[in-house]
Amino acid sequence: MDDEVIVCRCEEVTAGEVRAAIRAGTRTIAAIKKRTRAGMGLCGGRTCARLMARLLAEETGLPAAAVAPPRARPPVRPVPAAALAEED
Amino acid sequence: MTMADVIVIGGGPAGLSAATTAAAHGARVILVDEQAIPGGQLSKQIHKFFGSREHLAGTRGFAIGRRLLEDALAAGVDVRLGRAAYAAYPGTGGEFEVAVYGGDAATGGSRAARLRGRRLIVATGASENPLAFPGWTLPGVMGAGAVQTLVNVHRVRPGRRALMVGSGNVGLIVTYQLLQAGVDVAALVEAMPRIGGYLVHAGKVRRAGVPILLGQTVLEASGDGRVERAVVARLDERGQAVLGSERSFDVDTICLAVGLSPWLELLLILGVRTAYIPALGGHVPLHDRDLQTSVPGLYVAGDVAGVEEASVALEEGRLAGMAAAESLGRGDRVALARAKLEVAARLDGLRGGPFGAARREAKARQVNELSGAPPLSPAAAAGPESVPASRADGRAGIPGRPRPVAVIECYQQIPCNPCETACPRGAITIGSPITNLPKLDVDACTGCGLCLTACPGQAIFLVDRSGETATVTFPYEYLPAPEVGRRVTAVDAEGRPVGEAAVTSARMTRKTNRTWAVTVTVPHAYAGVVRGMLRPRR
């Protein structure tokens, strides 16, 4: 994957930016997310999390099995905040 | 707050069959799905399904989805469509709470609500894997699921000319559906050196003349504001593009069908233990023989438990539904035990053959890891054994025989038997396991052709060598409708034009379910070669 290729299309984060974050020491998808915003878009990382996992494995030499899926937190589908407040 | 015995999240084949089964055994069941149309991925499928009668084989996908919904409603399941489960929490008394968002005008519009259930069955399916390359964010690059929604549900063509990436069953089937919709498919590229899906699916695409480029991948897409071309290159053994092998295709659509991964998020929130098992799509939840996860009372079924097929999803749903009902003390214990064994046996059958071997081993590992048994050796990496793409030989049909005879070109052990069921003479035998290759008793075959339109793989042909000229009958599913008397260009199994032929018959009945049986007249020498005809240009 070339550095200019977009990894997270929701937040427009490139492979180069994710690699830079990994080189700076991030070792989990959650950490990459906090540093780059990749995975924080509307799709909730459904598209890009697997690409981040691949970059993480490539850059660190970790086996794919060792890269845990990103932590999941509610809401896992887009829900308006107002609806959450009125949950019954 | 609503309290149910069992909550099922997901209205695909696994969720619907789980809900129906649990309800049939006396449980109060609520099922939620974020889509308004039932059936999950089935709702987008217009091809005939594989499997056996228990899996509604030979039925087109969307019709299976509707049938399953009717069954669920008839069993008394409280089906709530158009509601997305956005969170799940453990309750205080061992039960589960599921937060859903959605609704319709009748219920006062979309709102957030909580459901409570003593058992939870998660059947959320899988999501598509991405493939990133320069230009992949251009409009015109889309996943196979999106293409199916456009073409099969909304009847909108995504473009005029497409490049398909990935030769698994999804890539092969969607290529066929694009062709049926009148979209040109320039080529299908596959990074691996072999076709990933069933050869019978590949056969449909090949007969239509679409080149399948093995060991190649898409390097980049480009165009002014949208896809106008794609560059494809060969890959070396290390998976690197070979310099100088680039080829450009003028396409406006690039369809990605590069695999699925289980959609685990709700399970992860609930803290299930997972394992990384590539043969099942990556990270999967561990579960026991009853499909119960490491969290007591929480079950999985279908693709979320490991990416397999719709027939497997149906059976897993039944199993999870029975297990959940049983754990609540519902149903008849002896009958349930027997029924569970039957499902387990059918699941074993579906995971037989060369395609199922890796998955069967992977499933065993998934179960054993949870029970603390030592993990098995890594799943067999070997793919399905390679089989020649076409074995059409000149011997098909029997010279001098007074009637047509079926020619079955099915060479891979896949779990499927509608041909056996369709034959009124019992001339075709598959038996058990369901992955056996069909055996034809040539003397019993009357050449009626019922198997030809029943075969979801379109791998059966009729050859009649009794007359002056021979005839070949093949299945056909393109528009415009074939016309009797028309001269057409006959093609071989690879879609290569063989010569001109006249259509002498084109039959479609309710029974053949929108598949024509087209008969063309050809010289005897070509009876073993001709397997279809060119689609007329629109």
Ligand code: FES
């Ligand atoms: S692609 Fe990254 S959040 Fe959607």
